[in-house]
Amino acid sequence: MKINKYHPSGPGLWPYGDHKCHSELDSESRMPGCRIGSGMTILCFSFEFLIFLFVILANAGIHPVLAASTITAIPPRLVLSGKPGETITAQLKVRNDSETSQNYTVAVEDFIVYDTQGTPVPVKSAVSNRWSLSSWIQAPDLIPVDAQTTQTVNLKIKVPTTALSGGHYAMLTYMPNADIKPGELKKTAALIGQRVGTLIYFTVAGPVTEKLTLTRFAIPKFSEKGPVSIEGTVESLSDVHVTPKGSIVISDPFNLKVAELPLEVGNVFPETSRDFVATWNQKWGWGKYRADLNLTSAVKNTKKNLRKKSKNSKKNSNKSKVNNCLDNSHN
Structure with missing residues (x-):
C-alpha cells in the first residue's frame, strides 16, 4: 500500500x-x-x-567512527536485540596498526543525535532517559593489544526486567594510553588521546x-x-x-x-x-x-x-x- x-x-x-x-x-x-x-x-x-x-x-549518510591512523574499531556499528530480563553476549574487535604495543582504555557512554546529519554525540554524564543503554553494558576497562594485531572485546548486556521496548543506544570507545599498565588505570586522574569506537543499537522486544x-x-x-x-x-x-x-x-x-x-x-x-x-x-x-x-x-x-x-x-x-x-x- x-x-x-x-x-x-x-x-x-x-x-x-x-x-x-x-x-x-x-x-x-x-x-x-x-x-x-x-x-x-x-x-x-x-x-x-x-x-x-x-x-x-x-x-x-552516517560515517562510522574509525581510527585516525593506527586504531580501527570493528565493526563500526553493532545491531542487537533482546527481551526484558535477558543477558545478551556479543563480541567486538579492535585493531592496532601501529608498530608498538598499546593499552587501550575502554569507555561506554550513551549517545544522542543533535543535528540533522545523524552525527552521534556521547553523553558523558549519567542519564536516565528513554533511550539509555550504557548502564546495561559490561565491558573491560583496559585492553592490551600487540602491534599489528587484532584483539577481541567481550561484552555482556543485561536487559532490565523493566526495560521499555524500542531502541536504546550507546557507544563503546577506545583510547590509546601506551604508558598505562592495567593495575594503574584507577590511579590516573586524566587520560588524553583520540577515541574511536563502535555504535551499539539495541532494540528491546515489545510493542x-x-x-x-x-x-x-x-x-x-x-x-x-x-x-x-x-x-x-x-x-x-x-x-x-x-x-x-x-x-x-x-x-x-x-x-x-x-x-x-x-x-x-x-x-x-x-x-x-x-x-x-x-x-x-x-x-x-x-x-x-x-x-x-x-x-x-x-x-x-x-x-x-x-x-x-x-x-x-x-x-x-x-x-x-x-x-x-x-x-x-x-x-
Whole structure:
C-alpha cells in the first residue's frame, strides 16, 4: 500500500519554491488514509519545478567512527536485540596498526543525535532517559593489544526486567594510553588521546510505534543549468531508529518519466530529524519538470531487521490533497 502526496495545482502548476509541511502524528489527529498496516509505512510527496536540465543522486549518510591512523574499531556499528530480563553476549574487535604495543582504555557512554546529519554525540554524564543503554553494558576497562594485531572485546548486556521496548543506544570507545599498565588505570586522574569506537543499537522486544513526517521538501524555483539540488527533512517520533528508503522520480513536461534516483535517508533516531539531499545533473532540458518523492520504512516485530520497500508514484498528478503523515504501531 502507499499514500501519494500531491500539491494543489492551478492549471497544472504548483507554486515554485520551498514547501514546508507538518502533520500532528497522534492517533486523534492523523489524517485519513495515513495509517498503513502490516508493519509498513510509505511516504510519497510531489513537487513541480521549472528547469532546463536533468539529475543524479548524492546521498548523505552516517560515517562510522574509525581510527585516525593506527586504531580501527570493528565493526563500526553493532545491531542487537533482546527481551526484558535477558543477558545478551556479543563480541567486538579492535585493531592496532601501529608498530608498538598499546593499552587501550575502554569507555561506554550513551549517545544522542543533535543535528540533522545523524552525527552521534556521547553523553558523558549519567542519564536516565528513554533511550539509555550504557548502564546495561559490561565491558573491560583496559585492553592490551600487540602491534599489528587484532584483539577481541567481550561484552555482556543485561536487559532490565523493566526495560521499555524500542531502541536504546550507546557507544563503546577506545583510547590509546601506551604508558598505562592495567593495575594503574584507577590511579590516573586524566587520560588524553583520540577515541574511536563502535555504535551499539539495541532494540528491546515489545510493542513499537513508528511515526515519520516529511517536514521539508525543497527545490530551486528556477535553474538554467545543472546540477539541481533536491533537499528534504524527515522527522521521527518513533520508539526505535528507522531507515527510510525510496526514490525520487523525475517527470518531464509531458509527464514522462526521465529519471529515477534511489534514495537512502540513513538512520533516523527517535525524536530527531534527518536531512537528505539528491542532485539531478544533466546539461540540457527545458520547461517544467516534476519530482515525486516516495519513501518506505517498516519494522518487522521490533527485532533488529528493518524491512523496507520502494514504490514509485506518477499517477493522479492532478490531485490536490497532500498527506504527509506516517503512523504505524507494531506489536
